[in-house]
Amino acid sequence: MGGRALHRAAAPPALLVLALSVATAPPAIAQVPEEQLMMEEFFPGETVERRLPGEGEQPAEAEEARLSPEELIDRITFQVPFPAEKGGGTAVGSAGNLEYLREDYVVATGGVELRFRDMKFQAERVAVDLKTQELTAEGDVIIDQGPRRLTGETAVFDLETETGSLSNAKAFVDPDIFFEGEEVAKTGENTYVVSRGTLTSCLEESPDWSLRLSRAQVTVEGFARVRNARFQVKKLPVLYWPYILYPAKTERSSGFLFPNLGYSQRRGVALGLAYFQTLGDSYDATLYADLYGEDYFGFGTEFRYRPNADTAGIFEGYAIEDPVENTVRWRVNYDHVSENLLGGMRGVIRVQDFSDFNFFQDFERDFSRASVRRLQSSGFLSGNWGQHSLTMLVEQNEAILTGADTIKRRQLPEVEYRLRSYQLGGLPVYVDLLSSINYFTIDRGEVLNIDYARADLFPRITVPLSTLPWLSLSVTAGERVTHYTDSIDDTGTVFTGQTLTRTFPIASASVVGPLFSRVFDKQIGRFGRFKHLIEPRFSWVFVDDFRDQDLVPVFDEVDTLRSQHLFGYAFVNRLLAKPADEELYPGGAREILQLEIAQGFSLDNQRPLQVSRDGEQQTTRGPLTGRLRYNPSSRVSLDTQASYNTLFNRLSSASVSGGVRYTRAAVGITHFTRFNPETGDTTGNQLRLFTGFELWPTHFRIDSQIAYDFQTALLQSQRHILQYFSQCWSVRVELAEFRNLVVRNREFRFALTLKNIGTFLDLTGGTRYGFNPVF
Numbered sequence: 001m002g003g004r005a006l007h008r009a010a011a012p013p014a015l016l017v018l019a020l021s022v023a024t025a026p027p028a029i030a031q032v033p034e035e036q037l038m039m040e041e042f043f044p045g046e047t048v049e050r051r052l053p054g055e056g057e058q059p060a061e062a063e064e065a066r067l068s069p070e071e072l073i074d075r076i077t078f079q080v081p082f083p084a085e086k087g088g089g090t091a092v093g094s095a096g097n098l099e100y101l102r103e104d105y106v107v108a109t110g111g112v113e114l115r116f117r118d119m120k121f122q123a124e125r126v127a128v129d130l131k132t133q134e135l136t137a138e139g140d141v142i143i144d145q146g147p148r149r150l151t152g153e154t155a156v157f158d159l160e161t162e163t164g165s166l167s168n169a170k171a172f173v174d175p176d177i178f179f180e181g182e183e184v185a186k187t188g189e190n191t192y193v194v195s196r197g198t199l200t201s202c203l204e205e206s207p208d209w210s211l212r213l214s215r216a217q218v219t220v221e222g223f224a225r226v227r228n229a230r231f232q233v234k235k236l237p238v239l240y241w242p243y244i245l246y247p248a249k250t251e252r253s254s255g256f257l258f259p260n261l262g263y264s265q266r267r268g269v270a271l272g273l274a275y276f277q278t279l280g281d282s283y284d285a286t287l288y289a290d291l292y293g294e295d296y297f298g299f300g301t302e303f304r305y306r307p308n309a310d311t312a313g314i315f316e317g318y319a320i321e322d323p324v325e326n327t328v329r330w331r332v333n334y335d336h337v338s339e340n341l342l343g344g345m346r347g348v349i350r351v352q353d354f355s356d357f358n359f360f361q362d363f364e365r366d367f368s369r370a371s372v373r374r375l376q377s378s379g380f381l382s383g384n385w386g387q388h389s390l391t392m393l394v395e396q397n398e399a400i401l402t403g404a405d406t407i408k409r410r411q412l413p414e415v416e417y418r419l420r421s422y423q424l425g426g427l428p429v430y431v432d433l434l435s436s437i438n439y440f441t442i443d444r445g446e447v448l449n450i451d452y453a454r455a456d457l458f459p460r461i462t463v464p465l466s467t468l469p470w471l472s473l474s475v476t477a478g479e480r481v482t483h484y485t486d487s488i489d490d491t492g493t494v495f496t497g498q499t500l501t502r503t504f505p506i507a508s509a510s511v512v513g514p515l516f517s518r519v520f521d522k523q524i525g526r527f528g529r530f531k532h533l534i535e536p537r538f539s540w541v542f543v544d545d546f547r548d549q550d551l552v553p554v555f556d557e558v559d560t561l562r563s564q565h566l567f568g569y570a571f572v573n574r575l576l577a578k579p580a581d582e583e584l585y586p587g588g589a590r591e592i593l594q595l596e597i598a599q600g601f602s603l604d605n606q607r608p609l610q611v612s613r614d615g616e617q618q619t620t621r622g623p624l625t626g627r628l629r630y631n632p633s634s635r636v637s638l639d640t641q642a643s644y645n646t647l648f649n650r651l652s653s654a655s656v657s658g659g660v661r662y663t664r665a666a667v668g669i670t671h672f673t674r675f676n677p678e679t680g681d682t683t684g685n686q687l688r689l690f691t692g693f694e695l696w697p698t699h700f701r702i703d704s705q706i707a708y709d710f711q712t713a714l715l716q717s718q719r720h721i722l723q724y725f726s727q728c729w730s731v732r733v734e735l736a737e738f739r740n741l742v743v744r745n746r747e748f749r750f751a752l753t754l755k756n757i758g759t760f761l762d763l764t765g766g767t768r769y770g771f772n773p774v775f
Contacts, residue, residue: 080106080114082133082159091116091128091159104130112137116159120144123155133160141166148173150184163187173220176201176728176756177248181213190220198232199224199246201755202728209233209729209754211246224248247756254278257286257758268293272762282307295323310339313349329355345383352377374399387420409555410441421462434458440555450495452486456558460506471513479505482558487551500551504544504563511538525632528580531589535572541565564607568622570598577632594629599646610647612678619647635661645677652677664694685710700724714739728755 078098080091096110105127108114112126114135124139135157137143143150143157149172157164169184171192181197193215200210214228224246231239245255257274274288283305290298300318305311313336322329334351341347352375378395393414399407419433435458441451460478480503487500516534524530545563552559575593579585600622602609608618623643630638638658645652652675659668667690674684687710692703706718719736734749752761 075111078108080128080130082130089116093121093126095126106130117162118145119159119162121155121157128159133158135159135164150186152184157186162189173218173248177218177220177224178202178207179216179218179224181216190222192218192220194218199226200728201757202726204727206234207728208726211244212237216246218248220248222248257288267296270764290320297321312337327355329359331355331359341381343383343385345381347379347381349379350377351379387422389418389420391416405445405447408441408443410443412439412441414438428464430462430464432460432462436558438555442555450486452484452495452553454482454484454555454558456480456482458506466513468513470515471511473509473511473513475507475509477505477507479503480561482552484553486553487548488553490550495553496551500548502546502548502552504546505542506544507542509540512536523580526579526581526585527577527592529578529589531576531578533572533574533576535574537570537572539566539568541568563604565603566600567603568598568600570596572596590631592630592632594627596627597624598626599624610645612647617647621646623652630658648677650677650680651675659690664697666690666692682711686716698725712741714741716740729753 075094075096076098077094078092080093082089082091091114093108093112093114095108095112098106098108100106107125107127109125112121112123114121114126114128120143121135121137122140122142123137125137127136128134129136135155137155137157139153141150141152141155143155143166145162150166150169151171152166152169155164155166155169163186165183165185167183170178170180171184171194172178173192177199178201179192179194179197179199181194183193183195184197185193185195187193194213195215196213197216198207198210198212199216199218200207202208202210210232211226212230212232213226216224216226218224224244226244226246227242229241229244230237231241247255254277255275257276270293271291272288273291274286276284276286278284283303285304286302288300288302290296292298298318298320300316302317303315305313313334316333317330319328319330331354332351334349336347336349338347354375375398376395378393380391380393380395382391383389391414393411393416395411395414397409414436415438416436417433418435419431421430421432423430434456436454436456438454438456439451440454443449458478458480460476462474462476464472464474466473482502484500484502486495487498488494489496512535514536518532520530520532521528522530541564543561543564549562554560573593573595574591576589577592578589582588600609602620602622605620608620609622611618623645625641625643627639627641629640630636636659638656640654640656642654643652644650653673655670655672657668657670659666661667669690670688672684672686673682675681676683686707688705688707690703690705692701694701701723703721703723704719707716708714709716715737717736717738720734722733724731730753732749732751732753734747734751736747738745747764750761750763751759754760
């Protein structure tokens with residue numbers, strides 16, 4: 001349960017028991033973040049939307065035909081003026097018959113419709129006392145006022161105060177609150193009193209769930225104060241509360257969240273309690289505690305803020321008292337973003353910390369986090385001004401090596417300045433610059449604890465040599481200078497305390513073209529015109545030798561740069577298609593197919609690109625690579641890649657990924673295979689599959705994701721989510737499993753969510769155990 005706070009805060013909401021107050025849930029109860037993450041892997045940028053049937057809809061404004069054509073012929077229209085001392089105004093209406101019983105008392109009968117101010121009354125009989133401005137209605141009474149509707153057998157209403165009561169009445173008010181009772185009284189502009197009735201958010205005549213009550217005071221954009229409430233499923237009583245505050249508002253509100261129940265093999269039965277507190281319009285906090293049957297106790301908080309459109313943040317902390325370890329174990333997460341700071345800069349902070357890496361395996365319910373073996377905390381401030389950019393960064397990476405051995409690598413800080421390609425005057429000469437200053441710390445406990453600084457400067461000049469539209473040719477030259485305040489010895493394990501300056505020139509050339517193209521006017525599917533382009537590309541790179549490269553301490557990719565002299569080519573075929581009907585398919589031409597074949601060559605015989613394991617066989621030729629991408633529409637994608645070892649004439653890797661998405665279904669797949677080209681053995685063979693289907697549109701959906709390793713015959717992970725959406729409730733059943741060669745985690749979850757209340761029941765549990773797999 002340690003990872004559940006973020007889930008709770010995403011829908012703050014709920015129901016209160018006895019004298020407690022309750023948090024208000026957002027009206028939408030069909031959030032599906034996990035499915036969104038699954039789909040984005042195969043369809044980037046796509047959004048999964050889920051809305052309950054009828055959610056956000058108002059009752060039908062169209063009225064049923066109440067009168068026959070014959071009755072409509074004899075109808076009369078009338079106006080009823082009110083005295084000035086009672087506020088004046090005029091009621092207008094129509095009826096089958098109208099009579100004055102006295103000069104200040106009028107009675108209309110026969111399908112009466114009466115309008116006054118923003119109110120509309122319908123009934124079989126309507127009587128209005130002009131002196132008291134009291135309206136009495138009988139027979140199929142309907143009162144509409146904006147989006148609110150009251151219906152009943154009889155009604156007595158004060159037209160001046162717009163208050164009154166109905167017998168055997170039903171009512172609808174925003175946000176999707178339905179209540180009925182032996183009597184429903186409108187006591188103010190936004191207040192109602194219900195006697196001996198029910199309250200629900202379901203549209204059905206026989207609601208799937210409701211609260212049976214003796215009395216309720218309903219304040220729109222406030223609460224319904226319900227007395228003697230019995231929670232019912234259809235007509236079956238399930239739970240009883242003497243007093244409940246039911247949220248009748250769309251805004252957030254403070255209160256206790258409904259308790260969560262769970263179970264885990266290690267900690268036993270669990271009860272989760274939480275309280276949600278609003279702190280103004282821009283801040284809120286959630287406090288929660290978890291009680292376990294096996295003497296564990298967890299507590300935590302989540303604090304969220306968004307004081308303006310440019311600033312937002314969330315802090316999440318959780319600690320658990322572990323009786324087995326006899327200690328308190330914890331984790332902390334903090335994320336903050338600030339836009340439009342001084343000079344238009346952007347600031348981001350992300351902090352992750354924990355008491356021990358096993359915390360995630362022992363207490364985290366999200367498998368993507370349960371397998372964490374690396375944590376990163378960072379903060380940066382960046383800005384862009386035309387061709388210039390500046391970034392200031394502090395960062396810490398902590399990774400587990402073996403057992404409890406970890407390594408912490410910090411940058412405190414990094415300052416990076418970039419000058420993007422900039423033309424010198426009117427000359428065909430462009431300059432760019434990359435520079436940085438870093439202060440590093442490497443902490444591996446007693447094994448190694450060192451800090452040093454690095455300064456890096458990399459200016460370049462680029463000269464384009466072709467102005468032809470079908471040929472691009474440019475050359476680039478520069479020199480990279482890197483200074484280290486410390487260096488390592490030739491064993492690569494000991495810091496010597498000696499400074500080191502690395503300097504080497506870098507040059508490159510790039511040729512794209514000559515370009516060849518041909519246009520085809522041919523109708524295929526929705527496309528009516530195609531353009532085929534052939535783009536040959538050639539490149540040359542030279543990085544001079546630095547003889548003391550083995551003395552350079554390695555922290556990132558800047559330090560691993562080595563001498564090279566390479567030539568490469570690529571042949572790219574692109575197919576563009578233009579819709580035959582651009583009004584039906586706007587957006588113009590799009591690339592639907594690309595095929596690329598590429599290979600590199602080392603021009604230095606001492607630096608081969610492919611070498612046998614024993615070093616006896618080698619070649620300056622690089623592997624032959626190929627890539628095919630096919631994207632005929634946003635609904636279909638296919639990407640295949642392969643690398644062919646030209647030394648042993650065997651494949652070294654191959655992969656295929658793609659997906660198909662329709663209105664109600666989506667399927668995505670990724671398969672990756674690695675080979676030892678020297679022996680021909682397969683060294684890796686993995687498959688990932690995602691599927692999502694709406695088996696019953698807007699009602700029943702299933703999503704699954706699996707990862708299988710054919711090499712070890714191991715189902716590494718699987719997650720299956722079944723969801724049913726009704727108009728006013730939803731059920732989510734989730735089964736998940738993660739395993740490796742040492743441990744297997746299984747989890748299940750059952751969640752029942754009620755509209756305008758939030759998660760009513762959340763049962764979670766799981767098991768974790770080690771095993772020795774047999775292959």
